[in-house]
Amino acid sequence: MIVDDEYYFRKLLIHLIDWTQLGYVIEDEAENGSQALELAHNHHYDLIIVDINMPGITGLDFVEALRTANIEAKVIFITSYDIFEYARAAVSLGASYYLLKPIDEDELMKALVEIRGDLDRELEDTDYLITLKEQAERAKPLIKDQFVRQLLLHEPSVQPEILERQAEYYHIPISPIYVVIVAEIDQLNHRFNKEEERQLWRFAVKNILQESLETGGAYCEVIDGEDNHVVVLTGFPQITDSELYTLCEHARTFIDHRMKLRITLAFGQTYESLSQVHLSYSESVHALKQKFINGGNQVIAYTHDHISSEDAIFSPPLNRVEWLRVIRQRNREEVVLKVDESCMELINNRASKETALFVLMECISLGNTAILEQGGTLPVGWMTDRHPLFQQMHGLETVTSMQQWLVTFFDDIVFRELDDQLPRRRGSDIVFKATEYIEKQFSQESVTLQQAARELSVNPSYLSHIFKKETGKSFIEFLTDVRLDKAMELLKDVPHGTSVSLKIVDVSQSVGYADPYYFSRCFKKKFGVVPSKILL
Structure with a gap:
């Protein structure tokens, strides 16, 4: 112009x-x-x-x-x-x-x-700034997702005022009450083999959760969490635990009925500041772990006893001698009963998932032992992800699913292999009866190969030969293992304050050793420690 x-x-x-x-x-x-x-x-x-x-x-x-x-x-x-x-x-x-x-x-x-x-x-500078701004706007959802993730996983290192200004930049409103909800689709990996399908179902669940909670007056930020979890950061003007439970239960019921999808939700305590939402997230994850004991397809509210149960010490009541006895007898009803009892013990003690997996591995060890000592072979790829049943073990989400898995393990792996051994082995019945004799009579010092042969009406040399061939151990080696395994169980059950020397004498005599010093040498040879160390 x-x-x-x-x-x-x-x-x-x-x-x-x-x-x-x-x-x-x-x-x-x-x-x-x-x-x-x-x-x-x-x-x-x-x-x-x-x-x-x-x-x-x-x-x-x-x-x-x-x-x-x-x-x-x-x-x-x-x-x-x-x-x-x-x-x-x-x-x-x-x-x-x-x-x-x-x-x-x-x-x-x-x-x-x-x-x-x-x-x-x-003009070039302006175009560059406009391009940068457009790129920043396009990346804003990803940066916002990362901001929310940092809020949940870590205690903020900045002042609450700065944190609130950062939240406003991402259009996260400041609310009087915050609470974190964690959702897990039950049996997701088992039901859907392809990652694309799993992502699709998680996306659907995220949308329904957000819609349900926003209808209830919440502001929501929904992100993908660890271990296929869906994590929801919510802000409310005001809400009680019972009202939040009702909102979550409404969403769970809708997903169950309309999508035919079972889902477990857990939420932590409510907090008044964004700088505290990492606490609510941690509590909701702790609460979700109760799904393993209590089962899925439900809403779990965090309570303080979740932490105490998580930290509780639980000693699984597995008597290896008794378990091996009923497995060797191929007594399916007894084995199923023992599986049920162990799982019920886990539930009653509200044991952690880690403890439950320890019990699971003990049961697998017992089954493997029973197969190998009878001269059987484990399936190809067993104890690796190449075997379908073992692969399923990693996806066990509840004690109930673990219980069903163990029954399948004993039916399809252990008993099938033990049954297959019967027509292939001459003398299997004799060896089986010999092991039964040992397990019943091991506490008697007089147990010998000759005495067992007389009881079974067979030649001692023949018994010695087939016993070694089918179990991989000599008669005396098998007897010693049974005695020492039982001794270990007895020593672990000794109450504190009992005289060490007297108790060792009692245990050695109860498992067939008249000489406690000889018993101690045998015990150390097998376990690497003397019996007195177990009592301390």
Whole structure:
């Protein structure tokens, strides 16, 4: 825009040079400061050429009004007077050039070329900033997700006021009450083999949870958590535990009935600050662990006794001698009963998942032992993820599923292999009866190969041969193992305060050793420690 009160000067300036060649278009003319100011407020100009000496609003007043209105157009001042005060005022107003009339064509072109370069660079900078801003906006959901994740996993290192300003940047409203909900789709990996299917179902669950909770008055941020969990950070104006439980139960019931999908939800305690939501998250994860004992497809509210049960010491009541006895007899009903009893003991003691898995591995060890001592072979790939049944073990989510898995293990692996051994082995019944004899009579010092052979009405040499062949151990080695395993169980059950020497004598005699010193040597040879160490 050209602003000058002299009409002929404006026209001269327009036709003095080729504006288009220099990258300019003359959009408007103004004959005074008032007209120019109105145009500047309604249009955008990259460059304004303005005369200083105009009646009414001078060029200096006009540009000062532009700056006050935050209009940052480039300015070239022109004047007929070479006055220092004019030049100083022009500089203070951010003028790009100050030219004297009559206008020198070369000076004008030099000024216009330089200003055109400045405008091009500013345009590039503006485009770059716009690109950065667009990229930041596109990445904002991912950055927001990471911000929420950090809130949940770590105690914030900044002040609550700074944390709230960061939350506002991500459009997370400040709420009086916060609580974290963790959801797990039951048997997700077992039901859906493909990761694409699992992601689809998690996405559906996230949407339903968010809709249900927002309908109940909550603000929600939903993210993917660890171990295929769905994690929901919620903010409420006000809510009680019972109201929150009802909201979660409504969502769970809807997902169960409409989607035919079983889901377990757990929530922590409510907190008043974003800086404390990591506590609620930790509590909800602790509460969700109770699913292993209590079963899935329910809502679990965090209580303080969850921590005490998690830390409780539970000693699994597995009597290896008794377990091996009923397994060797292929007594399925007795084995199932023992599995049920062990699982019920886990539930009654509210044992942790880690403790339950220890019991599970003990049962697997017993089954493997029974197979190998009878000369059987374990399935190809057993105890690795190559075997389908063993692979399923990693996905056990409740004690009930563990109970069913163990019954399947004994039926399909242990008893099937033991049954297959019967027609293949001559003398298996004799060996089986011999092991039964040992397990019943091991406490008697007089137990010998010859005595067992008389009881079974077989030749001692033949019994010795087939026993070693089918169990991998000699008769005396098998007897010693049974005696020492039983001794270990008895020593572990000794109450504190009992005399060590007297108790060792009692235990040694109860497992068939008259000489406690010989018993101690045998015990150390098998277990690497003397019996007295077990009692301490």
